[in-house]
Amino acid sequence: xxxxxxxxxxxxxxxxxxxxxxxxxxxxxxxxxxxxxxxxxxxxxxxxxxxxxxxxxxxxxxxxxxxxxxxxxxxxxxxxxxxxxxxxxxxxxxxxxxxxxxxxxxxxxxxxxxxxxxxxxxxxxxxxxxxxxxxxxxxxxxxxxxxxxxxxxxxxxxxxxxxxxxxxxxxxxxxxxxxxxxxxxxxxxxxxxxxxxxxxxxxxxxxxxxxxxxxxxxxxxxxxxxxxxxxxxxxxxxxxxxxxxxxxxxxxxxxxxxxxxxxxxxxxxxxxxxxxxxxxxxxxxxxxxxxxxxxxxxxxxxxxxxxxxxxxxxxxxxxxxxxxxxxxxxxxxxxxxxxxxxxxxxxxxxxxxxxxxxxxxxx
Numbered sequence: 001x002x003x004x005x006x007x008x009x010x011x012x013x014x015x016x017x018x019x020x021x022x023x024x025x026x027x028x029x030x031x032x033x034x035x036x037x038x039x040x041x042x043x044x045x046x047x048x049x050x051x052x053x054x055x056x057x058x059x060x061x062x063x064x065x066x067x068x069x070x071x072x073x074x075x076x077x078x079x080x081x082x083x084x085x086x087x088x089x090x091x092x093x094x095x096x097x098x099x100x101x102x103x104x105x106x107x108x109x110x111x112x113x114x115x116x117x118x119x120x121x122x123x124x125x126x127x128x129x130x131x132x133x134x135x136x137x138x139x140x141x142x143x144x145x146x147x148x149x150x151x152x153x154x155x156x157x158x159x160x161x162x163x164x165x166x167x168x169x170x171x172x173x174x175x176x177x178x179x180x181x182x183x184x185x186x187x188x189x190x191x192x193x194x195x196x197x198x199x200x201x202x203x204x205x206x207x208x209x210x211x212x213x214x215x216x217x218x219x220x221x222x223x224x225x226x227x228x229x230x231x232x233x234x235x236x237x238x239x240x241x242x243x244x245x246x247x248x249x250x251x252x253x254x255x256x257x258x259x260x261x262x263x264x265x266x267x268x269x270x271x272x273x274x275x276x277x278x279x280x281x282x283x284x285x286x287x288x289x290x291x292x293x294x295x296x297x298x299x300x301x302x303x304x305x306x307x308x309x310x311x312x313x314x315x316x317x318x319x320x321x322x323x324x325x326x327x328x329x330x331x332x333x334x335x336x337x338x339x340x341x342x343x344x345x346x347x348x349x350x351x352x353x354x355x356x357x358x359x360x361x362x363x
Contacts, residue, residue: 021065021083033052061107062106063106065102067100070102079114096120108192122259123258123259128218130218131147131221131316132147133145133311133316134220134223135305136222137156137305138156138240139156140153140154144309145312157202160198163198167194171191174188202242202244206244207251218261221313222264222266223266224265224267227245266312267319272308273305277300277310277311279298291304291305
């Protein structure tokens with residue numbers, strides 16, 4: 001198919017591109033249309049997908065993927081790509097195994113990245129009996145309640161809000177430039193660089209927080225949030241997007257799978273905020289502006305987020321108990337295919353979360 005397209009005079013420029021990259025693009029198109037038609041027929045779970053969009057050379061973010069036949073790694077640390085040549089690479093880490101494919105990405109800020117697909121062996125951590133419940137929010141990024149009765153609050157870094165003033169200034173400069181001019185291209189690059197800094201800072205914080213939670217707890221219980229529906233609230237859409245709860249949950253699941261831990265998702269309709277964690281009394285309604293309340297039955301005073309974290313932990317533990325009342329938990333390493341070994345239960349200190357809350361770097 002790609003060879004036939006190169007013969008056409010209008011597509012003669014395809015000869016300058018590696019055939020491997022063209023084949024990968026055709027495969028991506030096939031996958032996109034297959035997912036689209038499966039979504040229309042109801043065979044694909046989740047929200048209904050839209051029709052695939054064609055690529056454009058004017059897109060600010062572009063990528064190209066090469067299989068094993070389209071690239072090779074040199075002994076001098078360089079990356080050779082077909083029809084492009086030898087590329088000097090600044091490696092962020094050593095590759096754990098032989099890569100099967102590489103994706104060259106040009107971000108909107110003009111920087112190029114090489115993303116490799118490799119196989120990585122699991123690194124299970126020693127087992128522990130500590131579990132935690134995680135309540136996500138906007139006033140605070142997360143409230144963590146563990147089985148030892150400790151409640152820890154992680155502040156919301158608000159990466160977008162911290163750089164909002166700078167972002168507005170460069171966006172005003174972009175609006176003043178004439179469309180299609182070189183000055184507008186330079187102004188667009190400034191805006192993209194600010195957004196890139198925000199994205200990287202947010203990802204760095206979420207990866208560190210997820211690693212601390214997975215390292216200290218055997219099971220992490222989280223809510224099944226309808227983030228796509230919550231973003232439709234125009235008053236909270238920016239704040240919810242800035243918090244990036246979905247990214248944090250994705251980091252938790254990936255690190256838990258790597259280290260032999262478990263991430264358990266509780267029921268979405270659990271009334272965690274308006275249920276008393278002491279006696280189980282449930283309020284009829286609880287406004288979002290109410291951050292603390294007193295139980296009318298037992299008189300216990302609750303912080304809204306702390307009480308929700310305790311209820312999430314209790315609900316997650318109840319869902320994971322079997323008929324005999326014992327916890328249904330795989331031993332450390334069993335979820336990733338590593339042989340389970342009996343290890344003494346170790347008490348994990350909360351140094352990681354304390355350091356993260358205090359702004360220190362977690363190694």
